[in-house]
Amino acid sequence: MGYKGLRAKAAGGTVEIRKDHMADEPTRKTIWRGVLCNVLNPKAVVYMLSLFTVVLSPDTPMWQMGVYGVWMALMLFVWFSLVALMLSAPAVSKRFQRFGHWIDRFCGGALALLGIKVISG
Numbered sequence: 001m002g003y004k005g006l007r008a009k010a011a012g013g014t015v016e017i018r019k020d021h022m023a024d025e026p027t028r029k030t031i032w033r034g035v036l037c038n039v040l041n042p043k044a045v046v047y048m049l050s051l052f053t054v055v056l057s058p059d060t061p062m063w064q065m066g067v068y069g070v071w072m073a074l075m076l077f078v079w080f081s082l083v084a085l086m087l088s089a090p091a092v093s094k095r096f097q098r099f100g101h102w103i104d105r106f107c108g109g110a111l112a113l114l115g116i117k118v119i120s121g
Helices: 002-006 027-039 042-055 062-088 090-120
Strands: none
Touching (some): 027 062, 062 090
């Protein structure tokens, strides 16, 4: 992932999102698709499991683990909703498309360094 991020290239053209080109899909179906996308994403699942194993102990009551799980799901829903709203604004979307490859390169470098640290340590 780090290597691919480091090799990210600038987008060739700009993508404009207009209401008249959007599919007529119910909001509920769109939200469900987003939930499935995140739940079936192995990176997200591994991240959440690793976070919970570090933070929670075997003595933590089951109801408390359930509360943490619901809380994290709610926070992720809010986060992804805010990201979608922000990126749907034309000015933000244009800037992101212009500078997104630099973000990918920075994150790719960080992941590569982390991978080197894991391998060597």
